Amino acid sequence: MTSPLTQTVHWDLTYDVHLGNTWGRFMQGLREQKILANTCPDCSRTFVPPQAYCEACFVRTEQWTELPAEGDLEVFTVVWQGFTGGPTPPYAVGGIRLAGADTLLMHVVTGLDFSDPSTVRDQLPHGSRVRAVWAEDRTGQILDISHFEPAG
Amino acid sequence: MAQRAAVVGVGITDATSPRKQTRSHLELCQEAAWAAVEHAGISPAELDGVVVGNIDGFEGTVLGGKHITRLLGLGPHLPMVVLNTGGTTGGNLMQVAARMVRAGTHQRVLCLGGPTFFGVRDLQSAINTNSPMIVEQPLGMGGFHMGAFAASAYQARHGTTVEDLASVVVADHQKAARNPYAHLRYTLTETEVVEGIPLSSPLTQPMVCPVSTSAAAMVVASDDVAAARRTPSALIRAMGTSSDPYLGGGKGDFAVMENLAALARRVYALADVRDPRAEFDVVEVFAPYVHMQPMQLEALGFCGPGEGIDLIRSGATDAGGDLPTNLSGGPKCTNAGVAGELAPYAYTALQVMGDAPEAIQVPGARTGLAHGTGGSFFQFENLAVFSQLTPQEQR
Amino acid sequence: MSNRVRPGPVHVVGLACTPLLPEQDAVLDELVFDAVSAALAECALRKPDVGLSVLASMDVPDGRSISSGLTTAAAAGYLSDSYRLEADSGSAVAAAAQAVAAGDVEVAIAVGVHNPEHHAEDDAGRRRFLEQLSNLAFEPAFDRPVGMTAQTVYGLQAAHALDSGNVSLDHWAELSAAAITRGAGGRRPGRRGAVTAADVLASAPVVTPLLDLMLPAPVTGASAVVLASPARAARLLGRSAVLTGIGQATGDHTWTGEWLTHPGATTARAAADAYRNAGLADPGTEVDVVELSAPTPALHGPYLAALQLQGLAPDRVCPSGGLASAHAGLANGIIRLLEAVEWLEQHQPRGRAVVHSVDTITGTVSEESTVAVVEGI
Numbered sequence: 001m002t003s004p005l006t007q008t009v010h011w012d013l014t015y016d017v018h019l020g021n022t023w024g025r026f027m028q029g030l031r032e033q034k035i036l037a038n039t040c041p042d043c044s045r046t047f048v049p050p051q052a053y054c055e056a057c058f059v060r061t062e063q064w065t066e067l068p069a070e071g072d073l074e075v076f077t078v079v080w081q082g083f084t085g086g087p088t089p090p091y092a093v094g095g096i097r098l099a100g101a102d103t104l105l106m107h108v109v110t111g112l113d114f115s116d117p118s119t120v121r122d123q124l125p126h127g128s129r130v131r132a133v134w135a136e137d138r139t140g141q142i143l144d145i146s147h148f149e150p151a152g
Numbered sequence: 153m154a155q156r157a158a159v160v161g162v163g164i165t166d167a168t169s170p171r172k173q174t175r176s177h178l179e180l181c182q183e184a185a186w187a188a189v190e191h192a193g194i195s196p197a198e199l200d201g202v203v204v205g206n207i208d209g210f211e212g213t214v215l216g217g218k219h220i221t222r223l224l225g226l227g228p229h230l231p232m233v234v235l236n237t238g239g240t241t242g243g244n245l246m247q248v249a250a251r252m253v254r255a256g257t258h259q260r261v262l263c264l265g266g267p268t269f270f271g272v273r274d275l276q277s278a279i280n281t282n283s284p285m286i287v288e289q290p291l292g293m294g295g296f297h298m299g300a301f302a303a304s305a306y307q308a309r310h311g312t313t314v315e316d317l318a319s320v321v322v323a324d325h326q327k328a329a330r331n332p333y334a335h336l337r338y339t340l341t342e343t344e345v346v347e348g349i350p351l352s353s354p355l356t357q358p359m360v361c362p363v364s365t366s367a368a369a370m371v372v373a374s375d376d377v378a379a380a381r382r383t384p385s386a387l388i389r390a391m392g393t394s395s396d397p398y399l400g401g402g403k404g405d406f407a408v409m410e411n412l413a414a415l416a417r418r419v420y421a422l423a424d425v426r427d428p429r430a431e432f433d434v435v436e437v438f439a440p441y442v443h444m445q446p447m448q449l450e451a452l453g454f455c456g457p458g459e460g461i462d463l464i465r466s467g468a469t470d471a472g473g474d475l476p477t478n479l480s481g482g483p484k485c486t487n488a489g490v491a492g493e494l495a496p497y498a499y500t501a502l503q504v505m506g507d508a509p510e511a512i513q514v515p516g517a518r519t520g521l522a523h524g525t526g527g528s529f530f531q532f533e534n535l536a537v538f539s540q541l542t543p544q545e546q547r
Numbered sequence: 548m549s550n551r552v553r554p555g556p557v558h559v560v561g562l563a564c565t566p567l568l569p570e571q572d573a574v575l576d577e578l579v580f581d582a583v584s585a586a587l588a589e590c591a592l593r594k595p596d597v598g599l600s601v602l603a604s605m606d607v608p609d610g611r612s613i614s615s616g617l618t619t620a621a622a623a624g625y626l627s628d629s630y631r632l633e634a635d636s637g638s639a640v641a642a643a644a645q646a647v648a649a650g651d652v653e654v655a656i657a658v659g660v661h662n663p664e665h666h667a668e669d670d671a672g673r674r675r676f677l678e679q680l681s682n683l684a685f686e687p688a689f690d691r692p693v694g695m696t697a698q699t700v701y702g703l704q705a706a707h708a709l710d711s712g713n714v715s716l717d718h719w720a721e722l723s724a725a726a727i728t729r730g731a732g733g734r735r736p737g738r739r740g741a742v743t744a745a746d747v748l749a750s751a752p753v754v755t756p757l758l759d760l761m762l763p764a765p766v767t768g769a770s771a772v773v774l775a776s777p778a779r780a781a782r783l784l785g786r787s788a789v790l791t792g793i794g795q796a797t798g799d800h801t802w803t804g805e806w807l808t809h810p811g812a813t814t815a816r817a818a819a820d821a822y823r824n825a826g827l828a829d830p831g832t833e834v835d836v837v838e839l840s841a842p843t844p845a846l847h848g849p850y851l852a853a854l855q856l857q858g859l860a861p862d863r864v865c866p867s868g869g870l871a872s873a874h875a876g877l878a879n880g881i882i883r884l885l886e887a888v889e890w891l892e893q894h895q896p897r898g899r900a901v902v903h904s905v906d907t908i909t910g911t912v913s914e915e916s917t918v919a920v921v922e923g924i
Contacts, residue, residue: 006271009212009687013679015610016666017286020574049287052577055397055620058584058594075308075406077300079292080350083276087292095301095400106288106400117350118314126308142287153555154650201795206633208605209612214684215605215633218913222800229816231795232915233642234633236606238613244630248642254649257554257793257824281612393628395619398576414626528616 022052030144039063045102069132071098078120090114108147157253158378159386159501161192167335167366167486181266184367192371200258202232205241205265205490239526242493243534249372260373267365268489296360300352303443305406310458317442318345328481330511335364335486361440361487368491386501387541390423396531409451412533423537428453433517434503436496438524440483479512497522504540557644558780559788561589561773562885567766571662576621578769586771590785598652600629601643603636603659603877607680610664622658637880637904637917641793653779660769661876673765700910702754705845719844720747730868737872738764763874770881788888792825798914806911811853817918825920830855835898836863838883880904891923
């Protein structure tokens with residue numbers, strides 16, 4: 001069968017995404033090698049990344065705290081097939097429970113041996129301790145934390 | 153004054169890959185729309201409105217639905233509204249249309265879901281634009297990467313093996329083989345599933361949905377219009393949607409679909425369903441990734457935590473079982489974007505109308521459950537209960 | 548056609564919008580949260596009271612696909628019913644009102660938000676970005692490559708109108724100057740200070756024959772309205788207005804040309820439905836004020852005629868100044884409702900207003916028009 005007739009359509013969109021005060025403060029914290037979180041005054045849940053408001057209590061959050069840069073890896077996946085413009089596979093992405101947080105922080109996880117896909121899950125069992133590794137050049141973005149690595 | 157709403161017509165096109173598809177996006181939508189109108193036994197001039205689904209960035213035209221409906225020749229100035237709630241768009245089309253009819257201001261509304269993925273070069277890259285900007289998007293997650301978290305967590309919680317997951321895939325494919333509208337109609341073995349190309353642990357290629365092209369449409373009308381038809385309609389007895397927070401990190405527990413469980417209780421209460429396992433004759437859930445189906449069955453109250461795979465393995469969810477589920481083959485075998493999301497609603501309505509494709513029709517089906525899900529980390533859920541509305545039935 | 552009866556009335560109990568600024572230093576969901584919180588506070592309701600939330604927003608200016616993932620919780624949608632329409636917020640009001648009229652919920656909220664994720668130093672820069680997005684909403688094989696955008700469409704329609712000989716650029720300049728000046732002195736001051744017709748004619752050409760001050764003044768912000776059933780509203784403080792009829796219509800696409808020759812046709816259809824639902828037989832004598840959404844002065848006359856309100860005194864037509872004073876993208880529909888309700892509260896508490904809004908995504912091509920009749924009680 002001959003190739004179907006198509007027309008190439010390309011979107012070339014560049015954005016300046018507004019951070020607002022809450023995420024702005026979080027990003028400044030990353031530059032200073034601090035992981036900041038905030039808390040809902042009504043239900044006391046602690047959010048990292050911080051939230052401007054609690055979606056359940058529907059009130060503005062208030063109190064800010066600094067969390068330790070270490071926590072438990074609750075879940076992760078290894079990407080074997082990626083996407084155009086994304087990181088080069090294989091790479092691992094995980095959900096990390098920092099001590100004191102009620103949310104998971106999603107981030108890149110290193111320290112895995114990728115040679116055999118069937119072994120990856122056992123290498124970092126649920127709850128494995130992981131710690132943040134800071135990037136040398138920090139500019140106020142989530143990858144100022146370069147990745148989380150197993151903390152022995 | 154307020155009315156009830158019923159599905160009175162459904163149109164589905166057959167499905168194939170973008171590469172093999174010979175019809176255009178518009179032609180597929182035309183086919184589905186006209187089939188729905190014909191099945192309803194109405195003329196396009198009788199429509200009061202159109203609700204169309206759109207997921208910008210996954211398709212080449214922003215709000216492309218705006219133009220599609222005009223090009224369908226449905227009539228000048230017919231009000232059309234574009235809905236975009238990601239993966240729940242399809243099912244939500246019906247819910248929005250149902251509210252229009254239930255308000256009493258509309259008698260017949262067309263819902264249209266086109267082939268959203270038709271033309272995207274790299275779908276996972278497109279889906280990454282849905283990953284929460286700034287705090288998660290740079291981490292490199294596309295659709296099945298986000299989906300893989302739940303699979304991984306479910307495995308850790310219940311000791312589910314890849315062979316267990318594979319058995320679900322095998323069952324879905326056997327069902328799709330009997331559905332003339334399905335995309336992937338071949339059967340396969342557990343070994344073939346397990347040995348498929350790894351995508352994002354623990355998911356292999358055969359464990360995730362294909363990229364399909366097809367279209368689906370449905371006509372939602374008042375119960376008066378339904379009662380005047382000669383064959384049964386599908387009364388929309390109850391419906392609802394529910395949302396989780398945006399960030400993946402906001403999930404309470406990746407191993408349990410808490411949001412869906414909460415929604416199910418709310419919708420069952422609205423429908424006065426007391427024993428879901430016994431009362432539903434047919435179910436269609438939107439499970440584009442293999443682990444989702446057992447998790448959804450658990451959240452919907454059909455079995456206990458960790459028992460979903462056993463339920464499927466027992467044959468209860470096969471044709472002939474006591475809880476026929478995804479007899480269409482589900483999105484594991486056909487996923488055309490918004491058309492794929494509308495499909496569970498379309499097939500369930502067809503089942504209780506008695507008009508599903510003969511090979512997959514559940515004999516005597518009267519009550520059905522349709523489900524949809526989507527968004528970043530599947531934060532959105534929707535659900536609807538259908539009851540057969542026979543022409544002689546009084547309100 | 549179908550046999551319709553009048554729908555039940557839906558009460559407006561809370562209305563709010565954020566400050567309308569050229570650009571907001573905030574994430575979209577923060578703006579939504581502020582507008583929704585303020586609207587709920589007006590009637591002392593809380594998030595759990597909201598049965599359905601309908602949000603109007605668009606992915607491409609939001610810089611995210613399925614951007615409602617970010618904003619749903621802020622619109623009171625966490626663990627409850629919500630939808631997101633990519634349409635002007637007038638459509639969100641219609642959908643929220645339908646849920647209340649259907650008896651499915653006692654309280655519904657409609658929200659609109661617009662804060663493009665783009666930084667620009669001036670209106671020209673803002674428009675460049677918005678027009679890029681608009682171009683993407685046009686048909687890709689034929690319309691997009693030749694530069695069709697909303698602005699281009701407005702320019703073409705204005706040129707066609709001038710060619711017809713029944714209107715003049717001078718008259719348009721007067722309309723724009725009057726609108727901008729009214730808005731400058733309003734409760735919610737617009738972007739632009741008071742100007743004269745000469746100022747308008749001296750402003751920079753943007754799309755011939757339209758000049759800069761004839762086009763909408765781009766602003767950003769979020770707006771929200773809380774609707775309730777009559778039974779529920781009886782026990783609520785807050786606003787006292789009722790929506791008695793809503794109508795909607797969608798215009799034809801590029802190649803049929805109605806957007807060019809009869810741009811008011813879509814609004815006429817929406818108005819007819821709204822008036823029938825509201826039980827109005829002679830809108831010209833039964834309506835006290837209209838809040839109109841005319842993106843250019845060339846559309847002012849056609850929309851007004853489509854609404855059958857050409858006879859209204861000038862001070863009753865768009866007293867807020869409309870889009871010439873401030874245009875907050877998809878948040879516009881609810882802002883027009885807010886302006887109409889406030890006008891009634893101040894000038895005619897038991898009067899009747901017509902609220903008109905359109906989406907400007909592709910100009911008058913495939914334009915969605917929403918018309919609502921609201922009465923003070």
